[in-house]
Amino acid sequence: MTHERSTGSPAGAVRLIEADEQHAVLAFSGVLDEHVLRDLEERLLDQRLRQAGSWLLEMSDLQQLDLASAYALLRAMASVPKPPAVTIRGARRPIQRTLRHVGIDALAAIVT
Incomplete structure (x- = not known):
């Protein structure tokens, strides 16, 4: 997920920086779009992430988020047996709009 696409736009990346039972x-x-959607979905299934009581999603380096990727994130948040407390930090305004469009703001706090 760290390669450059032929369009010159940087491919998206999602890294699990830290995770324990308390937080992730x-x-x-x-750019998170259809080119990296499968990898995004796989990373969101990481068992360490699913066991954490809270998630911090750092998006300050995210340039673009398409609807399919936002929905993948929403599905991951909603599928955890004990839903985590989720904070989204650093998302640019267009990304915040996409997140709100899919309803993530009902499950997460979006902070700047």
């Missing part, structure tokens, strides 16, 4: 930190960067 995910860092998002680049």
Whole structure:
């Protein structure tokens, strides 16, 4: 997920920075779209993430988020047996709009 696409736009990346039973930190960067959707979905199924009581989603390096990727994130948040407390930090305004459009703001706090 760290390669450049032929269009010159940086491919998106999602990294699990840290995780334990208390919290998990995910860092998002680049462009998350259909080209990286499968990898995004796989990373969101990480058992360490699913066991954490809270998630911090750091999006300050995220340039673009398409609807399919936002819905994948929403599905991951909603599928955890005990839903985590989720904070989304650093998302640019267009990304915040996409997150709100899919309803993530009902499950997460979006902070700047």
